[in-house]
Amino acid sequence: MNARSRVVIVGGGPGGYEAALVAAHLGAEVTIVERDGLGGAAVLTDCVPSKTLIATADYMSGIALAPELGVDLRDEEGDAIAHARADLPRVNQRVLDLALAQSSDIARRLDEVGVRVLPGEAHLIDAQTVRVRSGDDESDLPADVILLATGASPRVMPTAQPDGERILTWQQIYGLAELPEHLIVVGSGVTGAELAQAYLGLGARVTLVSSRDQVLPGEDTDAAAVIEDVFTKRGMTVLSRSRMEATEVVRDTAGVATGVAVTLTDGRVVEGSHALLAVGSVPQTAGLGLAEVGVQTAESGHILIDRVSRTSVRGVYAAGDCTGVLPLASVAAMQGRIAMAHALGDAVSPLSLDVVSANIFTDPEIATVGLSQKDADAKGLSIDVGILPLSRNPRAKMLGITDGFVKFLAEKGSGTVLGGVVVAPRASELVFPVTLAVAHRLNVDQLASAFTVYPSLTGSIAEAARRLHATD
Numbered sequence: 293m294n295a296r297s298r299v300v301i302v303g304g305g306p307g308g309y310e311a312a313l314v315a316a317h318l319g320a321e322v323t324i325v326e327r328d329g330l331g332g333a334a335v336l337t338d339c340v341p342s343k344t345l346i347a348t349a350d351y352m353s354g355i356a357l358a359p360e361l362g363v364d365l366r367d368e369e370g371d372a373i374a375h376a377r378a379d380l381p382r383v384n385q386r387v388l389d390l391a392l393a394q395s396s397d398i399a400r401r402l403d404e405v406g407v408r409v410l411p412g413e414a415h416l417i418d419a420q421t422v423r424v425r426s427g428d429d430e431s432d433l434p435a436d437v438i439l440l441a442t443g444a445s446p447r448v449m450p451t452a453q454p455d456g457e458r459i460l461t462w463q464q465i466y467g468l469a470e471l472p473e474h475l476i477v478v479g480s481g482v483t484g485a486e487l488a489q490a491y492l493g494l495g496a497r498v499t500l501v502s503s504r505d506q507v508l509p510g511e512d513t514d515a516a517a518v519i520e521d522v523f524t525k526r527g528m529t530v531l532s533r534s535r536m537e538a539t540e541v542v543r544d545t546a547g548v549a550t551g552v553a554v555t556l557t558d559g560r561v562v563e564g565s566h567a568l569l570a571v572g573s574v575p576q577t578a579g580l581g582l583a584e585v586g587v588q589t590a591e592s593g594h595i596l597i598d599r600v601s602r603t604s605v606r607g608v609y610a611a612g613d614c615t616g617v618l619p620l621a622s623v624a625a626m627q628g629r630i631a632m633a634h635a636l637g638d639a640v641s642p643l644s645l646d647v648v649s650a651n652i653f654t655d656p657e658i659a660t661v662g663l664s665q666k667d668a669d670a671k672g673l674s675i676d677v678g679i680l681p682l683s684r685n686p687r688a689k690m691l692g693i694t695d696g697f698v699k700f701l702a703e704k705g706s707g708t709v710l711g712g713v714v715v716a717p718r719a720s721e722l723v724f725p726v727t728l729a730v731a732h733r734l735n736v737d738q739l740a741s742a743f744t745v746y747p748s749l750t751g752s753i754a755e756a757a758r759r760l761h762a763t764d
């Protein structure tokens with residue numbers, strides 16, 4: 293490819309905008325076509341808004357710890373000095389403002405490097421042409437390279453139609469005028485678990501409809517057990533092995549909505565004021581013209597790609613949630629960057645999922661890196677597993693932290709760190725040493741021999757590694 297290759301990117305989420313930055317840096321003429329706003333669902337409705345909401349919920353949960361740390365929140369008469377109450381319209385406004393500010397930051401960055409952004413909806417005409425519709429206008433963009441980064445949207449079941457007021461997807465919750473009195477969250481995957489706990493922390497009564505034996509079915513079993521225990525200790529009702537059949541709005545005789553009824557497949561009916569549906573996502577690939585151009589998709593609609601993000605059609609690449617490889621903003625961004633490096637002839641390393649670090653923003657958080665115990669078991673790998681509860685860590689005691697642990701998965705004999713799990717407040721910030729160990733194939737002894745601050749939670753990371761001392 294020559295230096296002025298024309299790159300057209302469909303979708304301005306992390307998969308799209310990170311790719312655009314790389315392509316511009318490599319000298320290409322780059323256009324992003326974006327329907328809803330730069331930053332994509334990650335910034336506008338999913339990742340950024342949920343983590344902002346959770347920041348407020350975490351603050352509220354922190355206040356609940358005050359008496360244990362010796363802080364009396366009552367005056368001399370024994371009356372509460374302050375009553376912490378989440379002012380939901382203000383919380384939601386903050387969430388939306390922050391999302392828009394982040395989107396503007398991205399727009400500025402793209403502008404600085406000369407990326408053209410076209411608002412509109414795009415589809416493929418052929419492997420060198422993208423058609424853009426914006427209102428009544430239609431235009432065709434010629435391209436040497438096309439990147440599809442169209443993301444995913446909430447799965448909607450015919451028997452549970454969101455109305456945006458009582459029955460909500462996670463993208464609609466930031467319009468709520470007041471805290472739901474009783475929120476029923478359907479689905480206990482990462483989205484359901486994070487948001488169920490966020491609303492619990494904000495002061496709502498929460499029931500979680502969880503289809504499996506344990507919440508967070510895809511995650512480390514020990515970590516999920518800690519989270520489910522914390523959920524119930526803090527007053528959430530967790531309905532395990534319960535599958536939603538249908539969700540309806542309940543109305544009074546005048547037809548005014550008064551709540552929701554969630555019917556489970558075993559016939560039970562759970563009533564609440566609002567329902568939040570978190571039953572998975574579907575890729576936004578319909579109507580993109582994929583079949584017409586020969587881009588192969590899976591039955592689920594996800595675009596099939598290889599490890600350098602190539603689709604089945606030469607010159608057409610795909611990245612992010614529309615590929616279903618691993619639906620994380622960080623992975624979408626990496627896939628986009630790899631696609632551009634490959635297409636524009638730069639040095640490229642194929643995507644490796646062995647070193648991905650991810651975090652579930654529950655309280656405590658669950659941070660994971662690299663190999664999981666489930667993967668190790670499925671592959672029959674011979675590994676050593678060490679787990680150390682945080683309750684024995686001196687800093688954890690000082691901070692009133694009772695739930696959490698550090699877990700290492702290391703190769704037998706050599707002690708090479710293959711994976712790890714940290715369950716702790718701010719685990720997302722604590723996990724980096726484990727990520728470094730996995731990325732650079734350090735062994736447990738190398739990790740254990742580094743100094744940690746005393747007292748610190750990271751002390752438990754070194755201590756857990758020390759307990760797995762290499763034998764080769």
Ligand SMILES: Cc1cc2nc3c(=O)[nH]c(=O)nc-3n(C[C@H](O)[C@H](O)[C@H](O)COP(=O)(O)OP(=O)(O)OC[C@H]3O[C@@H](n4cnc5c(N)ncnc54)[C@H](O)[C@@H]3O)c2cc1C
Pocket residue numbers: 302303304305306307308325326327328329331332333334335337338339340342343412413414415441442443444462483576580611612613614618619620621622623624
């Ligand atoms: C509630 C929730 C919380 C999450 N939290 C995290 C988190 O904390 N950390 C993390 O790493 N991941 C998180 N994720 C996952 C993360 O949001 C996704 O992996 C990420 O958004 C994927 O980025 P993307 O670029 O593939 O797609 P998106 O961010 O969905 O962007 C795709 C963009 O393409 C646009 N588009 C689609 N079709 C067209 C078209 N035909 N023409 C023009 N534009 C189009 C869309 O409007 C959208 O703006 C979360 C997901 C959810 C649901």
Ligand SMILES: NC(=O)c1ccc[n+]([C@@H]2O[C@H](COP(=O)([O-])OP(=O)(O)OC[C@H]3O[C@@H](n4cnc5c(N)ncnc54)[C@H](O)[C@@H]3O)[C@@H](O)[C@H]2O)c1
Pocket residue numbers: 478479480481482483484486501502503504509510534535536537570571572573618619620650651652653
């Ligand atoms: N912190 C983060 O990084 C973060 C946050 C949210 C989502 N994500 C990403 O998005 C991915 C998808 O997560 P998700 O939680 O949105 O979807 P998911 O598909 O992982 O979970 C949906 C859950 O809903 C359940 N379900 C489906 N139908 C149901 C029904 N009728 N009744 C009851 N339960 C039902 C499923 O069994 C499943 O457990 C995650 O794997 C993660 O990669 C990441």
